[in-house]
Amino acid sequence: MxxxxxxxxxxxxxxxxxxxxxxxxxxxxxxxxxxxxxxxxxxxxxxxxxxxxxxxxxxxxxxxxxxxxxxxxxxxxxxxxxxxxxxxxxxxVVRTFQNIRLFPRMTVLENLLVAQHVGLMGKSAMGIAGLLGLSGWRRAERAAVERARFWIDRLDLSPVADEEAGNLSYGVQRRVEIARAMNTNxxxxxxxxxxxxxxxxxxxxxxxxxxxxxxxxxxxxxxxxxxxxxxxxxxxxxxxxxxxxxxxxxxxxxxxxxxxxxxxxxxxxxxxxxxxxxxxxxxxxxxxxxxx
Ligand SMILES: Nc1ncnc2c1ncn2[C@@H]1O[C@H](COP(=O)(O)OP(=O)(O)OP(=O)(O)O)[C@@H](O)[C@H]1O
Structure with a gap:
């Protein structure tokens, strides 16, 4: 049955x-x-x-x-x-805001990496391993950059990946916000x-x-x-x-x-x-x- x-x-x-x-x-x-x-x-x-x-x-x-x-x-x-x-x-559960809340003086890539900061800090014993350049940190950092680049590409942001977010048009900044949110899985x-x-x-x-x-x-x-x-x-x-x-x-x-x-x-x-x-x-x- x-x-x-x-x-x-x-x-x-x-x-x-x-x-x-x-x-x-x-x-x-x-x-x-x-x-x-x-x-x-x-x-x-x-x-x-x-x-x-x-x-x-x-x-x-x-x-x-x-x-x-x-x-x-x-x-x-x-x-x-x-x-x-x-x-x-x-x-x-992640969100975006009515008023765009990007870091305007950071690049698009940096804005996405900031969103992964907590995970990276965890992998690096609160940053000490990062300072010492240990391999676990470097692997985690490489994975974080790859992941951020995936979302930058997926949202057609590659041409502006290294530009400061504050210099981008409103519509593009909105896409960066969504990329940043998606980047946290x-x-x-x-x-x-x-x-x-x-x-x-x-x-x-x-x-x-x-x-x-x-x-x-x-x-x-x-x-x-x-x-x-x-x-x-x-x-x-x-x-x-x-x-x-x-x-x-x-x-x-x-x-x-x-x-x-x-x-x-x-x-x-x-x-x-x-x-x-x-x-x-x-x-x-x-x-x-x-x-x-
Ligand atoms: N922190 C707060 N302190 C006091 N009142 C608040 C606070 N936040 C929201 N309100 C009030 O709660 C009500 C609902 O506001 P809310 O911003 O949730 O509406 P909304 O549907 O999102 O409006 P909009 O479409 O204009 O953004 C409003 O009367 C608002 O003034």
């Missing part, structure tokens, strides 16, 4: 996540999941609580309440909500508005890049993004938050036509502020954009 084993749990399970700042409830009992080999988007109007969710997930904030569980195949589940950021990263790549400041051509290239990485390396991607053309084009699943609460979850097609989502975006005070693709979608949905 064959028994059917239950499906593995999602890579990330968030349940009842709540974050208060004094009297303000920025995140209020949010549940969501992110799966391996899937792109999961987290969207919502400005101030909805998206970045706060990322900050709780990646150890920048300790949540007021809730469970954040990482389930990697063959390993014991890890509760992330009590861990500091560097330990969350060691478990394979993540299980879950969390991207906070990666298309912010990109032109439409760069945004389309970013979408292809993320789909390529997901397919090639089988990682989970969790994406905060206001650019609805990107979100609708590449996401497998979308979670929508408004005023700290989750108001909808579904496929792009389901979310595009969800009444609560349309209302949440229509609630924005100024149509100019609507992401263009949402405004476009809404115009279609609302037969000519007849707004309340």
């Amino acid at each position: 064959t028994s059917i084993s239950p499906p593995p749990p999602p890579l990330l399970t968030v349940s009842g996540l709540t974050m208060r700042f004094g009297g303000l409830v920025a995140v209020d009992g949010v549940d969501l999941t992110a799966e391996t080999n899937r792109i999961t988007a987290l969207i919502g109007p400005n101030g909805a609580g998206k970045t706060t969710i990322f900050n709780c997930l990646t150890g920048f904030y300790r949540p007021t309440a809730g469970q954040l569980t990482l389930n990697r195949p063959g390993r014991a589940p890890v509760s992330l909500q009590t861990l500091p950021g560097y330990r969350v990263a060691r478990h394979g 993540p299980q879950l790549l969390c991207l906070d508005e990666p298309a912010a400041g990109l032109n439409p051509r760069e945004t389309a290239a970013l979408g292809e890049l993320l789909q390529g990485i997901r397919a090639e390396f089988g990682i989970g991607v969790l994406l905060i993004e206001h650019d609805m053309s990107l979100v609708m084009g590449i996401s497998d699943r979308i979670h929508v938050v408004e005023y700290g609460r989750k108001i909808a979850e579904g496929t792009p097609d389901e979310i595009r036509t969800d009444e609560r989502v349309i209302k949440a975006y229509l609630g924005e005070p100024d149509e100019e502020e609507l992401p263009p693709a949402i405004a476009h979608d809404l115009a279609g949905t609302e037969s000519g954009g007849d707004r309340a």
Whole structure:
């Protein structure tokens, strides 16, 4: 008799996540999941609580309440909500930031090597072996450079590998950030508005890049993004938050036509502020954009 084993749990399970700042409830009992080999988007109007969710997930904030569980195949589940950021990263949950946080006076290669610094320090007894030029250190350093070069090449950054990051265009710096995150071998790549400041051509290239990485390396991607053309084009699943609460979850097609989502975006005070693709979608949905 064959028994059917239950499906593995999602890579990330968030349940009842709540974050208060004094009297303000920025995140209020949010549940969501992110799966391996899937792109999961987290969207919502400005101030909805998206970045706060990322900050709780990646150890920048300790949540007021809730469970954040990482389930990697063959390993014991890890509760992330009590861990500091560097330990969350060691478990394979890495992030980028809304505002680019590269070291501007370091080269692209150096920016990627810094991300491997903790591993190298471990292999060199906190740097002493490195100072003495011992072989274990040299091997580890060579492997770190090879790995960084792999990601530099994979993200088409080889021509600028030795340039200072601060001299590069915004779109290229965004790619460096993703290369740096991938260089740490993540299980879950969390991207906070990666298309912010990109032109439409760069945004389309970013979408292809993320789909390529997901397919090639089988990682989970969790994406905060206001650019609805990107979100609708590449996401497998979308979670929508408004005023700290989750108001909808579904496929792009389901979310595009969800009444609560349309209302949440229509609630924005100024149509100019609507992401263009949402405004476009809404115009279609609302037969000519007849707004309340
Ligand atoms: N450290 C903090 N202290 C106090 N309030 C905060 C803090 N961080 C966030 N908030 C508040 O929490 C709410 C949610 O903010 P958050 O940045 O998570 O929203 P968001 O959905 O990411 O917005 P945006 O799309 O504009 O980036 C906002 O009212 C914000 O002012």
